[in-house]
Amino acid sequence: MPPITNAEIAAALFSHADLLELAGESPFRARAYRAAAESIRDWPEPVASVAGAAGLRTIPGVGEGIAAAVTDLVSSGSHQPFDDLAAAIPPSLAGILTLPGIGAKTAMKLHRELGIADLADLERAAIDGRIRAAKGLGARTEVTVLAGLDALKERTGRMPIGSALPAARAFASAIRALLPDMRVEIAGSVRRYCETAADLDIVVESRDHPGTIGRIVAAPAIGRVISQGYDALRVALQSGIEADIFLATPERFGTVLVRATGPAVHLERIGPLPDHAPDEPAVYAAAGLPWIPPELRLGGPEFTRTAEIPALIRIEDIRGELHCHSTWSDGAAPIGGMAAAARDRGYRFLAITDHSGGLGVANGLDVARLTAQRAEINAESGDPVLLAGSEVEVDRDGALNFDDPTLAALSIVVASLHTGLRQPRDELMARVERVLRNPNVDIIAHPSGRLIERRSPGDFDWPRYFAIAAETGTALEINADPARLDLKPAHAEAAVAAGCLLTINCDAHHPGGFANMEYGIAVARQAWVQRDAVINTWETSRLLAWLASRG
């Protein structure tokens, strides 16, 4: 029997966490299992080969209890307390917890009173109108369930780029360490900065394919080999992520890299690829084309708009960020720490925009704390220039958390809708219009409210949204958090075409959060955005003048 992989251990812990939640155990206990599961899934080496409980406990989130469970799972594939709970509550029931509005209590009620054990049972019950038979549940719950099931069916099951790209980089580094003199490049949808990826693709330079494959399969990050050919290999990593590895001789590395990067619609437009091109520019040159950056390979506009490519925004154009958080609200670092991180990136300005009081869970600021914070911001060094701001919560009626004099006293105001995103279109649009028409509001953050693969965007009337934003001069954000990527490329392109200004921000909650800028830049480039439309590429003086000209 092959040793259990990190992904399999993590799956057992995740499943137990769900069952603990259903069983009504302490939510902190369930959370502890999930935290340990994530740590183990992402551990760079096989946890099965980590020796002893003491070794296991060096993994963050793994303590005495979970180390014992993992030891059992490694030695026998099972752990008695897990099996006992799974016998009492069907693990498939956890599937219905993914529906918005259905929590552990409701799930158990549905199980006990209606015999529901999985999503399919629940769907039938909702369609038949049987959910209302359960005490405390009504017709509205049936609607919620059916809407949730619809949203679930739209999920792709792919991993977000924010997980896929770091995983690809880590795996590519591991291969480079085994093959120090060979080129190793990430390819596929990850290289193209697609918002989700099904798997990883890696191209490895090789002069001796059997020998190269022999060295790669020894990588500790690999959980098992799925299939193996002469010049290709498909593996499942310890994390459960699957990866295709393509071998290429130096003479045809470019050909293989272009093909492995795709997508098919782009390759079709290029036509037959040369058999032997050592690098990508040679492939494109053979087709009479300039080299096309991977994120622009979409199968259409990159062939007709080649002249625009050099003018597209680049990450070096970004001069600062206009949306970040500190320990004053839900950030992990004090203002000075965030400023230092921005300084390290060469930024000239940084807006501190902690949450307003309306978002209680995020330790939002009231007016008194906002005033105190402004004093702290003003006491900072001035490199980068700090702007005292706020991420102000928009209430369900479109009112902002702070009154106009308070907003006017801030250097920058970022408005956000975090709640009520499922309102009908006319209510949502009325809220947004009220916010856009407030002259104190400079930026709308993550305009659609979507969370990729987790929450659908609000049902906004986008042409109208962009028309009003263009009229009021309010900048719309491309939120670079890979869980959001909001605006998405099509909307960012439409916004600029309508005359809107944009800003690309990481919404950083800790100093490392600024590293997400590359994702936001990729979105902007996919939207064919040029630098000048993005206000945080502007010189500090121009940005300050723009802010001063507003409310």
Next chain:
DNA sequence: GCCGTTTTCGGCCCGACTGTTTTCAGTCG
């Protein structure tokens, strides 16, 4: 169940909204 050095217990996200009640439990961000 995990964590930490103002630790070996007490905290860990907590307040608003929703749908169902008839005064509130459950869910979510």
